[in-house]
Amino acid sequence: MTLLEIANDAIQQALDAGATDAECTIAEGEEFSVQVRRGEVETIKQAASRGMGLRILVGSYTGSSYTSDLSPEGVRHMVAQAMELAAVTTEDPFAGLPEASDFGAVAGDLGLYSSDVEGLDPAVKIEIARCAEDAALKFDARITNSDGGSFDSQLGRRVFANSRGFAGEYRSSYCSVSASAVAKLGDQMERDYWYHSARRFTDLEKPDYVGRRAAERTLRRLGSVKMETQRVPVIFEPRVARSMMGHIFEAIEGRSVYRQSTFLAGKLGETVAARGVTVIDDGTIPGLFGTQPFDDEGIPTRRTPVIEKGVLKSYLLNTYSARKLGLKSTGNASRGITGNAGVGHGNFYLEAGTRTPEELIASVPNGFYVTELIGSGVNVSTGDYSRGAAGLWIRNGELAFAVSEVTIAGTLQQMLMTMEVGNDLEFRGSVAAPTLYIPEMTVGGR
């Protein structure tokens, strides 16, 4: 049986057992990864796996189950487990599949799968990892150690079907290269990394470039000092600016909106950010990691402006959260292989502004250019923002010296209302943001 036939069979079994609706997801994947350290292969991992999940409805009662065993017996057991749980949940008038008229898929080749990843020789993969690490180690005498170079590839197939007639599947490919370098200066040791990932092998950054970037990033952290506590302008480089997109997503996704657990609940149509801030979610851009033809409920993905010139235009919704809010799904349902669908994003990005990163830095007499953030100190209910940071201090418009072991703090509300967006937007994953300039945050240090 094909995976789609297995899915349809599970749905039929559920209907036969008394379910009024059912939806089934199957994910199949192959992975290969290699790590090279100090020129020697350290780890090679290779495997294939499958998983299958079912969600059933009996009227407005729901139940979910999953299995890694796709044999007829495994599927039967999974169906029975889901049916058992319909008696556990509570009737929920908002639960249920989308209307049949909502189903569909984005047409055409979305560039999610490339055969050049599948055909890659393991020896080539090992050589890429080796080359990435080698470039980092050779870059400078202060690079004294390495956390290795790596290459990863994955091939996947995802199948989704439901009892209202939707059936779809797509394949995807992924490859990535990374290097992580360690540098020492006196007692101080620092590590940083660089990586790149792509759906097509030919789009992947060259390993020696990745290695050099890792080395450069590590070296510029050396000699870091802890600054005095002060309020200054803060600039986020794109790699850390992406984390802001994560916070914005959390603040506008349907579940946190209907639960009123976000500071942006009830703010549609209001100005919530500076005029230069436009946030888009687009699940249809060919070749990118946030792209898929249909969401995890079978609704076509689309382009949704979330914030336009500072005004909150739309939340991101699945069917359930849309019904709760009296709105329409935006095609943003997301789930693993089982359970109720949550809300996910497609390619979620901040549109580029006009000034270059260099111009933004040059405009700051005394401030902090952040290249790393750690910790989880962001609360989207209150907007409180407080994270550990490292980076470079800006003196008279220039990156002057390394800074570490400090915190940056403020509120998401104020950061959004005052931020200026740089012109250097680049997609390196499913969230993307250019350099961000925030006129004032509290840097906590000595």
Next chain:
Amino acid sequence: MGFSDSFFATKFGIRSQDLEAYLAEALSQGGDYADIYFEYLATSTISMDESIVKSATQGVSLGVGVRVISRERTGYAYSDDLSPEKIRHAAKVAACIANGPAKVDKSSLHEGAKRNLYPVLTAPNELGFAERLDLVKRAEKAARAYDSRIFQVQATYADSLRHVMVANSEGVLNFDRQPMARLNVSALAREGNGHPQNGYAGGGGRVELDFFLNEKTPEHFAREAGRQAIVQLGAVEAPAGESTVVLGPGWPGVLLHEAVGHGLEADFNRKGTSAFSGRIGQQVASPLCTVIDDGTIGGRRGSLNVDDEGNVSQRNVLIENGILRGYLQDQLSSRITKAAPTGSGRRESYEHIPMPRMTNTFMLAGESDPEEIIRSVDKGLYCANFGGGQVDITSGNFVFSASESYLIEGGKLTRPVRNATLIGNGPEALKYVSMVGNDLKLDEGIGICGKAGQSVPVGVGIPTVKIDRMTVGGTA
């Protein structure tokens, strides 16, 4: 119970000679060491939100992972199909990293010593759903009843039963049955048009369902979540910059997990990439600090009869009176550095390669009265509860976020403050510990530790501790 009565032998018909044959296949290309790991995991989750039981999920995953080590190289392959052909194929794939004639004699397996740190006769997921559903409903109701300002409550109960079996080319054969259960409550409170404030509590362990009926009830966790959310309604801005910090007992032990625990995992130290590399025997904390990682505490979330490489777990002294004593080892690191195993080799699942990990990490109690510790601080911050933390192993910089903390003014706790991140440097931070309380408390059983993409359950604990200098990331 012997091997022939064990889960994989009875349910899947796996025989000792099969395991020996798979290991021989794994070593056929010349590896130095091989192991094979079987895992069967059944989970269930029930979640209630907006007073509706919105989701209930259960399922099963099973698979086998084969690892071959050749000098410092590791080959790993896994299969979610336990048929002999698929296991042999995984063994062949893993074997490919080695190159040369087989050099390990055929191993004959012998069963490891047995003990049971979690004598759970009936795992919660071996019961019907009615009792577990009732826990969630009780928790939800109690949180709403705590205070009228609470407007959203989510209660989730999750349990799992994991059967594992490990055999290796050194002849070790071990298996374990690992139950786990956990109940969480999260509450949102609001006053007028103010921002909602969050409170979160939960706990559990390798326990029977009775634990939630007799020891830590749903109402206990619900009240705690409600209390935290209400406290935060009155919170003022947190201070910014260096401050004296007092950690309350229990979950704030996550400081140890981030500040020293990860940095003492043997893989980083073997490679020289940890801020603690090469520092054994050196002073890395105040003499008041003794830090232990102990996988043998009965019923705890981080405890294990055997680790995921078949070694028995143990009590490991990491720091003794401020002096660094040892690292947490896995099979690979202990082979390369010729260190004794510490029972710390863990993996998220059969799809993952084991790594050195923590179990239950805590600081031994000292002699100070907790009240006296607070009285000794003229101006500072008291942290009663934390969210998560993170560490940069190489620089040693770590953070953790304080979710419930109070200003200390004139030796007294005064106003609650808003969430703030605290930051410090691992080998330095604990040198500023100036008082250690006599009130060691372990957390209630909610910890999840992430490392290199693998999550495992852990525990932490700490007595009330005064740290003279730490940077607080507030805005005031």
